[in-house]
Amino acid sequence: MINIDDLNAESCEVVIVDDNKDLLTNVSDYLSLHFKKVHAFIDPAEAIKFIxxxxxxxxxxxxxxxxxxGVELLNHVLSCDKNIPVILMTAHGDISQAVQAVQEGCYDFIEKPFEPERLLESINRAIEKRVLTYNQVHLRDALKNKDAIETRLIGVSPKMAKLxxxxxxxxxxxxxxxxxxxxGAGKEVVAHCLHDFSHRKKAQFVALNCAAIPNDLFESELFGHVKGAFSGADTTRIGKFEFANKGSVFFDEVESIPLSAQVKILRSLSENKxxxxxxxxxxxxxxxIISATKEDLKxxxxFRQDLYFRMQVAELYIPPLRERKEDILxxxxxxxxxFMAQNDIEWAGAGIHLQRQLLEYNWPGNIRELINVATRCVIKNCHDLNELLNSNEQQDKTSQSSLKDLVNDFEASMLINSLQRHKGSxxxxxxxxxxxxxxxNLKLIKYNIDSQVYKK
Known part of the structure; x- marks a missing residue:
């Protein structure tokens, strides 16, 4: 496993530089009340060596x-690492210089004298940005190793690191x-990881969606059957358990296993036969056996409790996307x-407006919904989440319209188009x-169409 030292708001460091010793002391003392690592430098050259x-x-x-x-210091810092946010403090007479600095990459500037809260607010926003970019860079480096678990379960949040x-x-x-x-949280991805990072990885991984298998075929799917075992059994067929020998069987939506099959599964697992x-x-x-559920089986x-206890020797909990906001972007x-690489297309990417919307959205469909939204944003060249979601709702309304409504809409549009073409004749x-x-005439009354409007 690659070791990613995730950065968070608490561990983020703050460097303060000012040639005014009294101001430097006061500001660093104030910031030390809010941040664990504050480094004060009266000489900017020493700060450059430190960064x-x-x-x-x-x-x-x-x-x-x-x-x-400060502008020269800014250039030194950005040449070292363009992702490090730099905040400049400026007197009123230096405003034009500060504006120029922002254009060159300064994160923010604060006019002296300032309220401590104003400085703290700016620093907190800068730290939020630094945490995001720092962790993204580190995870991208990890993703270059195709065998790493980070390539399967992407995320820099503490909850994903724990998972x-x-x-x-x-x-x-x-x-x-x-x-x-x-x-949509990624239960099958987790199941694949359990298999691929185990000694069974060279054997079969067999996934079964329990909700998709008809009840009368469940036992045959798992245990197999011999020729003539039941009507339609024209050949002998091995079941999923035998096919997965030495490997792993994944029961997705395990709560959907019919009670009649649960007894035989329990016996098979107990006897390894x-x-x-x-x-x-x-x-x-x-x-x-690896199982997944979105319900409480206890x-x-x-669901037979003896089978539950057989399957629940170890448990893993996948956090929903709304609980790991730092992973969304x-x-x-x-x-x-x-998607762009697979289809050789380009898209400008998510701007600040779309990023804010992505972070504020609740993601009821979790990762599956996020994949859908990312793909549709590229296809539609969309930069507004509300616009994208509203277009989905409109499509849903259209698909739910009755055949009669659709025919009426079509008929009315045909009449209007014909009146337009013939100028109301x-x-x-x-x-x-x-x-x-x-x-x-009856159609005009039905659809409230005035033919006189189209006469020219």
């Missing part, structure tokens, strides 16, 4: 200093694992970039549409 590429922090500097100006650690801690243990997660339908011979199997009347960029419309005058 390095990939520095996990931000810089606050006075703009007017004798040896090295990756939990997966690797149980991957090589030959125990059943139950995965909890909402719809499988008996095909219509056969009297049991075969040894060696499989690892004390669930539709990184994931969006990843999915949009992948009723006779020409009747001939074109092969319609009787009485029918035509």
């Amino acid at each position: 390095y590429e990939d520095f996990p922090g931000i810089v606050v500097s006075d703009i007017k200093m004798p040896e090295i100006t 990756r650690r939990d997966i690797l801690s149980v991957a090589n243990l030959d125990v059943p694992v139950l995965i909890h997660g909402e719809t 499988v008996e095909a339908l219509g056969s009297n011979t049991a075969k040894d199997i060696d499989i690892r 004390d669930n009347p539709n 990184l994931l969006f960029e990843h999915f949009a970039s992948n 009723v006779q020409a419309v009747l001939e074109e549409l092969e319609m009787e005058r009485r029918t035509f």
Whole structure:
């Protein structure tokens, strides 16, 4: 596993530079009340030596200093790492210089004298940006290693870091694992990770969507059948358990397994044997069971509790996307970039407005919905989430319209288009549409169309 040292607001460092010793002391003392690592420099040259590429922090500097100006310091910092936010403090007479600095890449400038809260607000926003860009760069580096778990479960949030650690801690243990997660959260991806980072990775990974298998075929799917075992069993067929021998079986939506099949599954897992339908011979199997559910199976009347305890030896919890906001923009960029690369198309990317909308949205469909939105933004060249979602709602309304409504809309548009083409000439419309005058008049009344409007 690649070690990514995730940066967060608490661990982010603050460098303060000012040649005014009293102001430097006061500001650094105030900032020390809010941040753990505050570094004060009266000499900007020393600050330049302290800052390095990939520095996990931000810089606050006075703009007017004798040896090295704040603008020169800004250029040094950005040449070292363009992602480090620099805030400049300026007196009223230096405003034009500060504006120029912003154009050259300064994150913000604060006019002296300033309220401490104003400085704190700016620093907090700069730290938020630094945390995001720092972690994105580190994760991109990790993604270059195609075998790393970070390439499967992308995210810099503490909850995703914990999930990756939990997966690797149980991957090589030959125990059943139950995965909890909402719809679209990525339960099958987690299941694949459990298999691919285990000693079973060279054997089969067999995924079963339990909700998609008809109840009367469930046992046949799992255990197989011999020829003639039931009507339509024209050939012998091995089941998924036998096919996955030495590998892993993934039960997605495990809560959908019919009760009649749960007893036989429990026995098979308890004895490590499988008996095909219509056969009297049991075969040894060696499989690892991975299950996923979006429901609480404990004390669930539709799920045998003895089977639940058999499957729930180890548990993993996938956090919903709304609980790991710091991953949203990184994931969006990843999915949009992948789609562009696969289809050889370009898109300008998410601007500040769209980024803010992505972070504020609740994502009920989790990762699956985010992939959909990223793909549609590229296809439609869209930079507004509300516009994209509203177009979805409009399409849903259209698809839910009755056939009668659709026919009426089509008929009304045909009449209007014909009246427009013929400049309101009723006779020409009747001939074109092969319609009787009485029918035509009834249609005008029905759709509230005034033919006189189209006469020129």
